[in-house]
Amino acid sequence: xxxxxxxxxxxxxxxxxxxxxxxxxxxxxxxxxxxxxxxxxxxxxxxxxxxxxxxxxxxxxxxxxxxxxxxxxxxxxxxxxxxxxxxxxxxxxxxxxxxxxxxxxxxxxxxxxxxxxxxxxxxxxxxxxxxxxxxxxxxxxxxxxxxxxxxxxxxxxxxxxxxxxxxxxxxxxxxxxxxxxxxxxxxxxxxxxxxxxxxxxxxxxxxxxxxxxxxxxxxxxxxxxxxxxxxxxxxxxxxxxxxxxxxxxxxxxxxxxxxxx
DNA sequence: ATGTCACTTTACAAGTGA
Numbered sequence: 001x002x003x004x005x006x007x008x009x010x011x012x013x014x015x016x017x018x019x020x021x022x023x024x025x026x027x028x029x030x031x032x033x034x035x036x037x038x039x040x041x042x043x044x045x046x047x048x049x050x051x052x053x054x055x056x057x058x059x060x061x062x063x064x065x066x067x068x069x070x071x072x073x074x075x076x077x078x079x080x081x082x083x084x085x086x087x088x089x090x091x092x093x094x095x096x097x098x099x100x101x102x103x104x105x106x107x108x109x110x111x112x113x114x115x116x117x118x119x120x121x122x123x124x125x126x127x128x129x130x131x132x133x134x135x136x137x138x139x140x141x142x143x144x145x146x147x148x149x150x151x152x153x154x155x156x157x158x159x160x161x162x163x164x165x166x167x168x169x170x171x172x173x174x175x176x177x178x179x180x181x182x183x184x185x186x187x188x189x190x191x192x193x194x195x196x197x198x199x200x201x202x203x204x205x206x207x208x209x210x211x212x213x214x215x216x217x218x219x220x221x222x223x224x225x226x227x228x229x230x231x232x233x234x235x236x237x238x239x240x241x242x243x244x245x246x247x248x249x250x251x252x253x254x255x256x257x258x259x260x261x
Numbered sequence: 262a263t264g265t266c267a268c269t270t271t272a273c274a275a276g277t278g279a
Binding site for chain 1: 262263264265266267268269277278279
């Protein structure tokens with residue numbers, strides 16, 4: 001039996017309602033982690049999701065950020081936020097258990113630009129996330145940490161490493177923060193299945209970046225070894241980034257699909 | 262690097278965040 005999990009930064013769940021429904025029909029996932037829902041919990045189109053057969057946990061407030069988890073089985077142990085979050089007013093982390101699997105769904109601080117105050121917040125946010133994970137979980141137990149990390153972990157995760165060298169989303173201090181999570185005991189599931197360069201999961205809306213192949217791999221599924229051992233396939237649904245694929249405009253992120261045996 | 266998108270507001274354009 002396969003458990004299929006998708007992570008996708010939707011860039012507004014309202015703007016992506018039709019495409020989200022099509023994605024659920026296309027891949028029939030068991031669990032979906034969404035980021036940048038950009039809506040209060042009580043305004044989210046809950047009935048449409050439930051009508052497709054999913055339980056729903058949400059953590060959103062205001063026009064920015066926001067995360068949600070969908071599951072075909074009942075969600076339990078829902079936890080909003082994390083210990084000592086340096087930006088606790090921003091809903092970025094939602095944890096829940098589905099089918100016996102503990103998930104941490106995250107939308108990392110973007111950072112804007114190296115040197116911007118937001119960049120220092122980003123580094124502090126990752127440090128607090130790491131400390132919380134280390135104090136809460138044991139890497140010998142099943143755990144999946146997935147979402148939009150807003151970091152391309154290696155040069156092979158960037159279309160043009162020289163252009164991106166030292167820039168926000170690819171700078172060394174950010175990459176150190178991701179490596180810190182891997183050093184703790186998490187495994188990058190896509191890299192179990194595919195060598196680089198690529199695939200990418202995000203292309204800027206501007207400058208025709210998608211058409212020109214100017215992408216980054218910012219969306220990751222990291223798992224402890226007991227989960228990694230069950231991973232049989234990882235896909236990027238690159239077609240979902242195309243304007244022609246569905247109704248309405250695409251998100252700037254493509255979904256990442258993970259299969260566990 | 263920047264050919265965009267989505268959100269909001271003492272709103273019908275402009276600022277913000279990505």
